[in-house]
Amino acid sequence: MHPQLQKLVLLQDIEANIKEAEEQASELKEMGFNLDGMAQLKEKAEAMSKELDHRHLGYYRRLTKRFGHAVVPVIDNLCTGCFANIPASFVSATNENLLQKCESCGRILYWP
Amino acid sequence: MDIAEVLKHTSPDLFLPELQATDKAGVLAELVEGLVTGTPTITKPDAVLQMLESREALGSTAVGPGVAFPHGRTLAVQKLTVLIARSSAGVDFDSMDGEKTHLFFVLIAPPQDSGHKYIKSLAALTDALQDDARRQGLRDADDYDAFCAVLGGE
16 A cells, blocks of 8 residues: 555544544543543644645645545445546556545545 | 444454453454454454554543443444454453453444444443443353343343
């Protein structure tokens, strides 16, 4: 996997969990979960974003703002963001080191 | 959501009756290994482990007496998946009461999860695990079927 994609996936996972913890805070606290480490988790996300290439981070931020999720999994050869077909050539070994984008919606593609 | 509904997201392949690890980092790694072994569609264990580790930074998920619920969302899974594990000796999982953790319920879900199935499953489990007798029954259960029967309140 492209090293920048690996970092983007982790950043998106951390940010998704921050968002959920904030949106569901009262329910999670009622279940007994302690969310006191929110500042620490945000620092972790910030540190991760600093490890990203400026260009990639900017693109990720624009997509997140537009779609909610910048990185989407490809399942059954479909972009799960817009359901456009992803050509088989995208997964070829020659593309291992490229950051792949959906030709239809522009989201960053991830093969889980 | 009731426990029977939650149990639809697990299977005997996602049941680890006796964990070998003796510390928190080791348990998280073993839980992820169990997820990968029991779920052929999970192929990126590192992504799952990093997500669970970062979730623990928010606050320990060992919230019940002797019970932890490591959970979170990750792109590395395609559907809500629940893994169950036990440790007879117990593990220091940074629990709120300072006691050792014996039961682990791991819930991981993809970023898009319509209907908040994952949060509802977490709520059903945390609620069911409040019961002292049920927790003891789960620790004593002989196998996966017995464990599910106790968890379901049978």
